[in-house]
């Protein structure tokens with residue numbers, strides 16, 4: 001199989017007529033194009049659909065509207081309807097119940113995007129945001145909403161998407177309890193084990209504090225990109241989502257990196273000149289003591305260890321820091337994965353435990369970002385898998401990453417087969433199997449968007465398929481493969497309820513216009529909150545093969 005990662009959303013926008021008619025439906029399910037990251041593609045589809053269905057109402061760009069936010073849509077945007085028209089507008093940082101004046105900034109197919117000009121009456125469930133950057137930072141968007149209200153909004157979103165995109169009935173979802181209440185995250189701050197900050201030569205400042213343009217090092221920033229700005233960075237000294245020791249590292253670096261004597265300058269994403277690109281902080285756990293251990297990863301545009309030396313000395317003095325890495329990325333792109341990686345201090349990886357197994361995490365390997373809630377998620381997956389435990393079953397782990405799900409099931413099954421596109425993740429998965437003395441797991445690198453007829457020849461028919469794709473969901477080729485494979489049970493783990501609903505629809509109801517028959521029944525759907533204060537929602541879905549597929 002080829003190994004080029006690709007995005008499977010193209011088929012979302014072309015095969016679903018609802019995408020073209022959402023003007024006439026009421027909920028954010030109809031705004032699925034805005035739920036996806038490949039919005040360029042979907043925008044053009046929505047725009048062309050607006051030509052085919054001319055609307056009687058469309059606000060003008062620059063027009064101000066008085067709006068009330070009804071609910072939260074994908075990416076945490078507030079969904080509002082223009083009074084008397086039902087026309088849908090989306091507004092970043094508008095929260096349910098909030099009445100506000102919004103200015104139309106963009107028309108997107110059959111809906112518009114507005115920016116908030118002024119709140120006229122606040123939203124329901126208001127709480128003070130503990131983070132000083134909460135109003136600007138792109139990471140947390142709903143810190144001002146009580147956690148209970150955040151959970152309600154997420155649950156409502158999944159429910160609505162399952163009805164409008166998944167085409168499941170309210171009766172199915174509610175009366176026979178297919179949809180379970182969302183599982184809350186018991187820790188709502190300091191839950192992230194990985195944060196990536198950017199160095200920038202242009203500090204982003206909120207309008208009210210923008211007095212004059214700062215020159216020289218005063219304009220340098222280390223933090224998170226302000227939403228919508230690829231070149232401006234909001235300087236942050238602390239992030240309430242990461243661990244306390246990670247905040248100590250961030251503070252230590254902030255304290256010294258601008259010192260002119262050090263000769264350090266951030267990489268400028270416009271001129272492509274400069275040295276420091278990103279700072280990645282990963283928190284793991286010391287297996288002997290159970291205490292946190294930290295990896296600090298400097299991503300730079302070239303290899304100049306002498307320049308990093310003062311920073312390395314500073315952070316390695318923090319007892320929790322056991323690894324300082326340098327990923328050298330010479331490309332003009334903004335990614336943090338280097339072409340070459342150097343260990344500047346300590347060891348090249350950190351460790352973590354999950355479901356009783358040990359995992360080694362390197363700078364660029366994928367690992368669930370909320371370890372504590374991943375325990376909950378994996379327990380739910382295991383419950384859905386409902387293994388007999390007699391070592392007779394075969395598990396197919398699709399989109400296996402570093403093998404974590406498959407490995408946590410391996411001890412109770414005959415064999416696990418894992419597929420994943422990233423080569424490094426596959427070598428990590430094999431290493432993790434060895435580390436845990438697991439010998440019945442096979443991990444194969446391959447692109448699941450590019451499977452052909454031969455896919456499936458190298459493993460026996462599985463009893464259970466686990467599928468955990470990233471946000472674009474499953475490619476139609478894979479859906480067709482699964483419908484042909486007819487494994488008795490599929491556990492679908494999703495981080496995007498919109499594409500999840502679409503894939504469940506295909507697997508359960510088929511696609512009659514393409515002569516594709518669904519053969520699964522949705523038995524349970526469990527939303528899980530892995531990332532409080534952010535718009536992200538995880539779902540664990542159990543599908544069982546129908547006796548008599550309709």
Ligand SMILES: C[S@@+](CC[C@H](N)C(=O)[O-])C[C@H]1O[C@@H](n2cnc3c(N)ncnc32)[C@H](O)[C@@H]1O
Pocket residue numbers: 005006366367368399400401402403404405419420421422425446447448449450468469470495
């Ligand atoms: C949400 S992660 C799940 C990882 C893993 N199951 C876990 O729980 O840690 C999705 C994984 O799918 C992989 N992936 C994305 N597109 C893929 C493709 N086309 N073919 C195979 N794997 C892909 C990503 O590299 C990533 O590791």
